[in-house]
Amino acid sequence: MRAAIFDAPFSIRMAEAPKPQPRMGEVLVRVKAAGLCAGDLYIYTGKNPYVTYPRIGCHEIAGVVEAYGPDTAGPAIGTRVVVDPFIGCGHCYPCRIGKRNCCANLTIVGVHREGGFADFVTAPVRNLNVVPETLTDFEAAFAEPVAIGVQGCRRGMVTAEDNLLVLGAGPIGLAIVEVARAAGAKVYATDLSAERLSTAADLGAIPVAGGAGLLERVREITNGEGMPVVMEATGAAPAMEQTIDLVTAGGRIVILGLVKKGQGITFPGLDFTRKEVTILGSRASVDCFPEALALLATGKIHYPKIASSFALGEAPDVFQKLAENPMALHKAVFIPED
Incomplete structure (x- = not known):
């Protein structure tokens, strides 16, 4: 599959990468839209203290269900979804009280594991949120912010x-x-x-x-x-x-x-x-995706209208541009090429 890979600070390239395979409890998502956020820019500029290189970034992901891991079920194949990128361990105190966004053993898609700047990404099936029919993939990618x-x-x-x-x-x-x-x-x-x-x-x-x-x-x-x-x-x-x-x-x-x-x-x-x-x-979000998607679907969120769409292959140029001038774009969303 094609992917934008961070090799080191200020180094990102388009390359072929192995297609991820979902494990038990996981889903394979074909990426349709991938938002660029400040966290991704921090990976590019070397300011993210948690990431290791090389890494496929992006945690603002909209796509469709492609396949499931062994003994795993969820929304039907082809269902449009967004991915909640924060994965809690389920055992620590924050997870036990419903604050998995503050998990002591937190894993974040696009930071600790491969993210959405690629044709495919895997995530726990419990982290899926079904996209309302009225939303485009581009709009759905705004669910996370x-x-x-x-x-x-x-x-x-x-x-x-x-x-x-x-x-x-x-x-x-x-x-x-x-x-x-x-x-x-x-x-x-x-x-x-x-x-x-x-x-x-x-x-x-x-x-x-x-x-x-x-x-x-x-x-x-x-x-x-x-x-x-x-x-x-x-x-x-x-x-x-x-x-x-x-x-x-x-x-x-x-x-x-x-x-x-x-x-x-x-x-x-x-x-x-x-x-x-x-x-x-306030850290990221927990159980907020349904409300975010509803706000987007009812037209109460206008932010996608001021964002810019790019082909995923343009990622190296876009990151260089934003590193030189963070205000060059209000928001960038990458669309993987078919």
């Missing part, structure tokens, strides 16, 4: 009564914007990039200029109170630390961004009690 937005909004208990500030208007920030708006919340977004902020506005967020003076602008908007919910999706330590100033007393902070392993984040200790603020982490 939208599911991250669903998870973040669930963690922040976002409702139609909330005013919400999203820090960062990249791919995950935009997913949060749309999921929160679908819940009826009033959504503000901020970013250092005027272009990204404009995109967030196109998706229904109220833009707030980032950088110096952000706190003053938020206080003006909220009559000095601060935002009830602040969602951080930048991965920048200063933005994470500023959330405590931006949130109102009694409010909720949800951190979705990632910093380098070992990097500390500092909050003023008094504000934990003075504001009685709730600070939550």
